[in-house]
Amino acid sequence: MEFKKQSWILILLIASPLLLEILFFWNNDSYANGIKSLEKSTSLLLLPICILGNYKRxxxxxxxxxxxxxxxxxxxxxxxxxxxxxxxxxxxxxxxxxxxxxxxxxxxxxxxxxxxxxxxxxxxxxxxxxxxxxxxxxxxxxxxxxxxxxxxxxxxxxxxxxxxxxxxxxxxxxxxxxxxxxxxxxxxxxxxxxxxxxxxxxxxxxxxxxxxxxxxxxxxxxxxxFAHMDKIGKLDEIKDPQIHVFNAAVTRLSIWKSTWELSLKNLPFGTGSSDGKPELFKYYKQTNQQFLAKFEFPVHNQFLDFLLKFGFLGPIVVFLFIFGIAYLGFDLKNAIIISFFCLFLTSNCTDDFLIRFDGIAFSGFWYAIFGSYWLQMKIIYDKALIVD
Known part of the structure; x- marks a missing residue:
């Protein structure tokens, strides 16, 4: 393996969600569940080390x-x-x-x-x-x-x-x-x-x-x-909500409203990575939102999910993680990398793919590939400057 200075910066950036979980590990009510959550994120460290360490290949x-x-x-x-x-x-x-x-x-x-x-x-x-x-x-x-x-x-x-x-x-x-x-x-x-x-x-x-x-x-x-947009936080007033608004914007907005309210109650350090979902499901019941409680909807927004789990620092890490991809893409003026950035940003505004192993591995793998390509192009550019 061969690592440049930029490689370590990229590795730390890609592994930032894992490092955040380690930093706030003490905040988990159950260390066993905390370790389980950590386990899913280890690929964000292993993949960039293996791929960026072999970026020339x-x-x-x-x-x-x-x-x-x-x-x-x-x-x-x-x-x-x-x-x-x-x-x-x-x-x-x-x-x-x-x-x-x-x-x-x-x-x-x-x-x-x-x-x-x-x-x-x-x-x-x-x-x-x-x-x-x-x-x-x-x-x-x-x-x-x-x-x-x-x-x-x-x-x-x-x-x-x-x-x-x-x-x-x-x-x-x-x-x-x-x-x-x-x-x-x-x-x-x-x-x-x-x-x-x-x-x-x-x-x-x-x-x-x-x-x-x-x-x-x-x-x-x-x-x-866009049905029933006047029922944000009041989905149970809709007859058969599982039929009419299961995939509607009003359901997402109701979830986000509850997540925001619960996050504010748990600042500045959040609930802990293993306790975000259980606490949110409890909050649905406490606020008498039976439809959300029945189907146990997760946050469906990565910024809010990390705000709930890690407090103020959570959304900052998500921002740096995702916009690091944007930097690589725009610096190279590469359509594939910029498209991936837009895809992963919008997907994580309406879902939370950094809590799913497939989303974690998907982003970690391609992030490391993009970083390797960026390093290759930087070497070519530096050599061209030396020749000139």
Whole structure:
């Protein structure tokens, strides 16, 4: 292994959530549960040490190619399995019954949560678009270009199948970022217009045919999302809230309101990493919020989650952790890294992926890969300055 000074800064930055848990370990009511929480975060130290210690061996574009292609292929296998193993569900969805649950049932069949799965799939879709552009920029063969476009279409379809709002938003944000950094800044206006028109036609066609088969999508992105906004903190006044507002914005806002109130009561050091959820569930019952208590909703916001657990220092660490990715991306002017930053920021504003092992490992792995690529580019830049 070989470490530069910048490597240690990156390692400390990536491991900052773990270091925060260690710093506040004394605040856990149960040390056994505190150790269990620590265990999930150890990858934020091990991954950057192993990857950044071997940063010269990281082949960035090749890794993107293998990751995006393999993940898309695996999801196709899972889709075939879903259709084969659950024919009764497919029949039901073809009749337009309970379309709201399709994405969640598919994600459950894979063994994960729909927002978590779609965060990965949104990133894969953005990479696939980048690779399509890359294949044209590097004058690859027609077969390679066709293959890349096909993989992109499949990836977009998988995002629509799981159908979570934040992931779909991030796909569009990622498309804009890739176009800006890889096409608009590098090609004349005529080429940009052609590329943009082609992309809009492709994505518009996929959306059109998907919405025809899943009319619930129009309802989900309009009336369902913003229903009952006058009932924040009063969800039990809604008849059958589990049917009408389970995935609505009002439920998130009610959770955040409770989390904020409980956080203020536990300043300046928070509840402890192992006690955040139990204390929040108790607070739902204390404030007579039966719907939230019944389903034991977690915080669904990483900044608020760390505020509840660690007090003032929690949101600061989340900010530094996430915006460190932004620094790497904008310093390199790299569309993939900037897209990942936007994806991980928005995902953690509506969910809390640094409390899930898949979110922790996902961010730790790619953070270290981005750091390795940044170090490589810095070495090339420094050598160029020496030659000049």
């Amino acid at each position: 990281v082949h960035f574009v090749k890794l993107l190619q293998w990751y995006a292609t393999a993940t898309t292929a695996i999801m196709v296998v899972f889709l075939i399995r879903f259709v084969t193993v659950y024919p009764d569900l497919i029949t039901k969805y073809n009749k337009g019954i309970d379309l709201w649950e399709l994405g969640y049932r598919f994600a459950n069949s894979v063994g994960t949560h729909a927002p978590a799965l779609n965060m990965h799939l949104a990133f894969v879709t953005i990479i696939n678009l980048y690779l399509v552009v890359h294949s044209f920029q590097n004058f690859k063969s027609s077969i390679v270009k066709f293959f890349r476009i096909l993989i992109l279409i499949i990836a977009i379809f998988m995002v629509l199948l799981v159908n979570t709002r934040v992931a779909l938003l991030n796909v569009f944000i990622g498309i804009g970022i890739v176009f800006f950094f890889e096409i608009i800044k590098k090609y004349p206006l005529k080429s940009v217009v052609k590329a943009l028109a082609t992309a809009l036609i492709l994505i518009g066609t996929i959306l059109f045919f998907y919405i025809q088969k899943n009319p619930y999508m129009k309802e989900k992105y309009s009336t369902v999302t």
